[in-house]
Amino acid sequence: MRLGDGRESGNIEDRRGSGGGGFPIGVAGGGLGTIALVLMALFFGVDPSVILSGGGGQTDAPVVRQQGAPVTEGGEQDGARRFVSQVLATTEDVWTDVFRRAGNTYQPPNLVLYSGGTQSACGFAQTATGPFYCPGDQKVYLDLAFFRDMERQLNAPGDFARAYVIAHEVGHHVQNQIGVLRRVDGERRGMGEVESNALQVRVELQADCFAGVWANRTQQMRRVLEPGDIEEGINAAAAVGDDRLQRRSRGTVVPESFTHGSSAQRVQWFRRGLEAGDPRACDTFGG
Template sequence: MDWRGRRGSRNIEDRRGARVGSIGGLGGAGVLAVLLIGWFLGVDVTPLLEEGGGSPEPREMTAEDQAAAEFVSVTLADTEEVWTQVFREQLGAEYQPPVLVLFSEATRSPCGGASGATGPFYCPLDRKAYLDTAFFATMERQLGASGDFAAAYVVAHEIGHHVQNELGILEEANTLRAGMSEADSNAVSVRIELQADCLSGIWARRAEQRFGSLEPGDVEEAMNAARQIGDDTLQRNAGQRPMPHTFTHGTSEQRVRWFERGYVSGDLADCDSFAARDL
């Protein structure tokens, strides 16, 4: 991905180096969420959940950290231009971009505590995406998802959730989930995540057309990342038998297919995972 020397976004909130309270201060639901995500990613989150740890030492920023932050800023700027264009052309509406919070080790959000164990996420309550760029190293070293466009896919996926929020889809889906059984709620979650994958595919297509920033192999890097973080693959890599009723993001095959669907089409209407009979 050709990103160096290009415009970065102003919608970055940099909390790296800031001290925050211990993750041990999370409520029971927050602790459970961290444990589950850590289990899926194969990350030992025990040190993050210890009580009485006080404020963790901020991670010292390295040249690699700074380059990663600049990369995220450029990628975010690209999403802003792409989605502004898509909203105007396909919806006749104005796109309101989110803020992306960079943090190191841990931070807080209205949706709960964030840490390196939770991975990147989007919080609809404050319309912000949260990312510790150290997650990119986790992707490469532990998940087998290397390459700068694999990292760009992660950013684009979280911004895809913001697009869903802008369209009212996320609130409606989460309201629906609140009255469901766990298995049914998980099934709706899969549709949310696959739609975000499709939206990230639209972004990739538009970025290629608008900026000429994609290089040979970039799309395959994104699809490989989608493949490596499929629920079935994560469960197998954790030594577990895949259990479809526990899936919350979709299988590897589904995630790749929905990303590719958005990339080939470029049309929001083709990303309606909620209307699809077969995922």
């Protein structure tokens, strides 16, 4: 990625030396699809009657858990922090523009950098939790060790792969801002585990799609993409598919337990957002 001397976000909260992590939030079903689509339609400036037949809904769910390894101190950490801050700034630019065009105001999240463990509004978190978004405090939590794990354990190297992770978590913040997560949380009460998992998958796939929208619009705004970047993002999306992670960790795949979607699904929805550049294309519930 050509980030160069691009601006850094002022919404970085550096807790390294303290910790980081969180716990999964669930989702729900029933009439959620219609509710979520109406919310998206109203928020992004579309007549709900035009898209009601498509279904739709989304919420925030847990992010892949991978055991992290400590990142060395010094220049490597400083460079990684700057990279995260610059990527976060691009998400702010993109979603501020999207919301403004819809007649709304985007309130960007803080991104908490941590190592080891820290407290969030979603509970105490540890490195093994992996990156996640907590709607309770509207913050993204990231241990930089996860980036090293992506490369060494998941075979998903590259700066754009790392940017995809950040954009995915910010996608959950977008879901929260348009009011879907509150309704999801209410709908999931009383839902069985299999149904809840299936809905969580749709939530995560929408965040992947929003990450694709971010990539499209960032490229239009700043021409940051270099040859191979999109392939890195696609590879990262595939690397964190539930089927691939389950096969790697336990040797078997249990689709009923998926909470993020298969590798193929994650790639599909990331591509859809990338190609469309429009959040209205991210109807994972009707599509």
